[in-house]
Amino acid sequence: MFTRNTARSVAALACGAAMLLAGCDANSADTAPKPGATASATSAPAVPAPVPGDAGAPAPAPAPGQAPAPAQAPAPAPAATAAPESPPKVEQPVAGALWDPCSLPESKISAAALDTSTKKRLTHPNHPTWQMCQWQAIDRSFELVIGTSDRTIDDLLEPGTFQDLRQTEYYGRQVVLYRSVQDTHKRTCNVGTPAPFGSTELAVRTTKIQTDAFDSCADVQRMGAALLTSLP
Secondary structure: OOOHHHHHHHHHHHHHHHHHHHOOOHHHHHHOOOOOOOOOOOOOOOOOOOOOOOOOOOOOOOOOOOOOOOOOOOOOOOOOOOOOOOOOOHHHHHHHOOOHHOOOOOOHHOOOOOOEEEEEOOOOOOOOOEEEEEEEEOOOOOEEEEEEEEOOOOHHOOOOOOEEEEEEOOOEEEEEEEEEEEEEEEEEEEEEEEEEEEEHHHHHHHHHHOOOOOOOOHHHHHHHHHHHHOOO
């Protein structure tokens, strides 16, 4: 026969089971899942309170008397690309006047392996108005004469007066290379190019004698490469 205490224990157990199944606890209505919410067997972790200074919180105002931090300077612009090197500008002679080749800068003459101290002005016996200037090579292997006249390239290349003709362009200007038919030993070679007043000629004559170990056309081409960009 059950005692009174045993009966009370059975009643308590029955009530506890009923509470789990039917929510007979007074607070069960507050903890039941709401519509649209997902029930969870474990409780959600507590959300920590934001710490002052975290992202999203306004930055503290600067202290009185404290200057704001300077703004970051803009990045420097990229360096400009250097323009391609172009031939030097040459002063053009007055219309109708012949350019004086003796006015070539000494720096250009030295760069062409010519001795600046050997500069000599020449005069054509039949054409006193022509301008001519002469230099010796530093090694004295040849001499260079530059002359200007009112003759055109067609005048220079009069049929029957030249041989070994070659035509080309240098820095966009017409250039002709030739020898005189009178130069039977081929000691001299000429380069001619048009000019505003007519034409300019470069003539290289070898100073080597009793030998064929020279090439005056190779020498005059070297002189042309060094000096043509300085001619009008």
